[in-house]
Amino acid sequence: MADTITTRAKDFPEWYQDVIRAADLAEPAIVVKGAMVIKPNGYAIWEKIQRELDNRFKATGHKNAYFPMFIPESFLKKEAEHVEGFSPELAVVTIGGGKELEERYVVRPTSETIIGHFFNKWIKTHRDLPMLINQWANVVRWELRTRMFLRTSEFLWQEGHTAHATHDEALAEVLRMLDVYADFAENVMAMPVIRGEKTMNEKFAGALKSYCIEGLMQNGWALQAGTSHDLGQNFGKAFDVKFQNLAGQSEYVWQTSWGVSTRLIGGLIMTHSDDAGLVCPPKLAPYHVVIIPIFKTPEEKAATSAVGAKLAEDLKAKGLSVVFDDRDDRPGSKYFEWERKGACCRVEIGPKDLEKKSYAFKRRDVEKKEFAPLDGAVAHITGQMEQMQKDLFNKAKAFRDASTKQVDSWDAFKAMHEGPGGFASCHWCGDGKCEAQVKEETKVTIRCIPLGNPKESGACIKCGRPSAQRVLFARAY
RNA sequence: CGGGGUGUAGCGCAGCCUGGUUCAGCGCGCCACGCUUGGGACGUGGAGGUCGGCGGUUCGAAUCCGCCCACCCCGACCA
Structure with a gap:
């Protein structure tokens, strides 16, 4: 068959690549070494991730902003450990407009330094604190070895940057955002995670301490799915970010930063998908319901399509992403296609259903196909989507716990x-x-x-x- | 960047050792028409390739030689 998917047991990395291709999520850019193209099906997942997280960031008082992608090289050098950690993987711009630049720019690998520079300008008094900023951006890290979504030279992410008057307050922020990530991972991605603290060897270059959420993939490897850093006063000192406290004295701010990236999509794939292709929790799935009319004659096509199209409209009204697939093709062929692409469930409506006022229902993560009454279909399907969300989490958690x-x-x-x-x-x-x-x-x-x-x-x-x-x-x- | 592997049609591959009429091929997919449609149908016709790139050897290169590039795996580094 075309779009064959290697089994997980045979070759896990190959399976991973195959799922991405079969579900049409992304492909290696090739013309740009180490980069990838996120295709519409994959980007749809990222957009849902963004929306969910952005809502949570706003709810915790953060505001979005955007800082330049080019960072003066000297900025990186202001924090000793930071520059040491990042210099091997920097892309540097030396020419602009055909002329050698006076000062070289690095393409941001992360934005602590340039944000430090602006925090210096923006923060004068304790009344300016806390400063709670988030940025959605792309970053570049010149990686030697890349894997789609998990590690590419350029990737998309969000980076939160905050400044506080006290270390206690900053630390509370670090842990609060770690909780936001954990809640998102478990309740939206259905991916169980462990909250923890990184060892000194593994922490972010320039941080006092790094915290993380770690998931476990189906091959028994861990994936760092998000990080939250206690930067202490390291960047405050490097960029002279000071505020006047209540006593009128000048103090360095206490900062945090935290981020998740398109790597989450890799985690999503490796947590839930199976040998038939992508499995995606309803809260992030590009396709919730695929409705396939079954017919032999033109009359049957008209009748089943009418019912199917009506159901599609009713489900869309409930906010579900629905595809009414009446293409001229064998039904079985459609079933396999939508399973590869990670549609959460499938509805078949055939002549027999019209007689019995029923429909066939198949959930992506459940073996058995069932028949249900057409009356109450919307409630049943939306209920199943909620159940699927829970079931995927429980299944992943059972695996994680057993491992x-x-x-x-x-x-x-x-x-x-x-x-x-x-x-x-x-x-x-x-x-x-x-x-x-x-x-x-x-x-x-x-x-x-x-x-x-x-x-x-x-x-x-x-x-x-x-x-x-x-x-x-x-x-x- | 070191070690290993792979590059031939959208996907999966054969051909290479033993250069040339089995050397541009196969399966799936794709397009048209017909027939079909409750788990990957079938028939007929058709489109699609600078054989990863450059150079060399040769009368002749997918095939032999050299260099380069990309991707995958293992390491070092990392979200």
Whole structure:
């Protein structure tokens, strides 16, 4: 068959590529190395992600703004750790209008520095705080190795940037936005995530601390789905962002930044999809309902189409995305096509249904096809969409939970990651060298120290030294 | 950037070792018409390719040689 999809069991990365192609979500740009084209079906998902998140950002008091894509190279150099972290992956503009530039521009890999520059201008007193800004933008990081949605040289994201009068307040913001991400991931993407703190090795270059949400993909690898950073006063000092406090003294602001990207779409695919193609939770699906009339004669076509088109209108009125597919093709062929593309459910209306006043209903994530009365179809279908949203989350969570294991011996640790993968909850002494050694030997990294982690004494999985808590290890994208 | 793999029609591939009348082919998809339509129908006709690119060897290159490019996998780096 054309559009064949490799099975997950045979070759997971190949399957991932196949699903993207079969669902027509995106393709590698090729003419621009490491870049991708997000096609309409894929971009529709991104637009829904944007809408959902943007509503949540607005609800938490943030306002959107836009800063230049070109950043003076000197800005990057103002924060030592930041420049060190990003310099290998920068794209730099040296010529403009045919002339060598006086100062080179970097194409933004992230906007902490240029926003720091403007915060310096905008913030004068404690009355200007908190400053709560979000930007929807593209960023460029010159990656050596790319995978569609998960890592491309250019990608789309949002980056929140805030400034506060106290560290406590900034930290509260960091955790509040982490919660927004977690809520979005679980309730909209139906992707269960662990909230946690990054180790010093894994944190954002320039941050005091980084927090993250981590999901687990079907191949047992973790995916960092969102990050929220406590920047402390690092950028405040680098860009001299000061405010006058109540006592009349000048203080550096405390800043945060947080972001999610089009990588989420990769996470969505690897969380829910199956060997037949894309599976998408209703809250993000480009297509909710596909209605297919079944007929033999022109009279039957007219009759089933009339009922189908009417149902389509009724469902659209409920805010669902509906396709009425009366193309001249075999029904079975249509079924497979819409399954590949991740339509949440399918409705068939045939001559027998007209007699029985029924319709056939098939949910993308459920094996069995059922027949239901046409009366109340709208309520039934909208109800099923809500149920599907919950079922996908529960299924993913069951997988995640079953793939999360407490591991207390190095042999078991190695065996787990040579085998099925998953989250290994292990004791860790807290030494970054130990962490690096584990990574070198097994490619497994510490994904996070879960928030609210219970204290428990034990021995480090690698070196055996005393440990106060377990952390989550996994192979990661 | 190192190691491995792959580039031939939209997708999946054969042909390459042993250069030339099986060398521009196959399956699926696509277009037209007919017939069909409750899980990938069928028939007839048709469109579609600088064989990844450049250079070389040769009377002759998809095929041999060199260089380059892109994509995929594994590493280093990372949302």
